[in-house]
Amino acid sequence: DAGVIQSPRHEVTEMGQEVTLRCKPISGHNSLFWYRQTMMRGLELLIYFNNNVPIDDSGMPEDRFSAKMPNASFSTLKIQPSEPRDSAVYFCASSWDQSTGELFFGEGSRLTVL
């Protein structure tokens, strides 16, 4: 059974460039979460979706960040323009019930902005 699939696994880009991170949740899961992990701030929830609808995006740092979930099997997190402080590991997680806390994580996308 495939788990949560994220791409790319690693991305190195220059400041000002657009970055798009992709996530395919586990089939049948109806909730999807985007997290950011850094040494300084730990694991931060950026946004989560339930049945493809964004429920809470209060964790999105600023307008440079946007997330979409056009269908139940795909989500994107976009940063435009990117800045060096956006360097982090971005995790996508999915769940069949957003309230239980049982999340299934992808392996993450490591972003480096030079």
Add this chain to the structure above:
Amino acid sequence: AQSVTQLDSHVSVSEGTPVLLRCNYSSSYSPSLFWYVQHPNKGLQLLLKYTSAATLVKGINGFEAEFKKSETSFHLTKPSAHMSDAAEYFCVVSDGRTSYDKVIFGPGTSLSVIP
């Protein structure tokens, strides 16, 4: 409001000795509690969960945790550490009162296992 405190940012044990990772929580309602493990350069994996059934919960890889409501604690233990247990461990609380509640992650405890 919910919150999670992991009392140690780093724990170091010798291989074969017991492991204790401490977690305290705050929740207005009966919470669901979880421990996740993150190995280097990997995503987080669920170790075990408590959802108001038995207070002693057994998880994967020999780990277990005990829910103590009176102490608002959910400490993670293992009788004998193995080198492969070296990782970051996160305690998580969710009270699930409504369908839109957030899941709250603790700051993490880094476990080192010395040969």
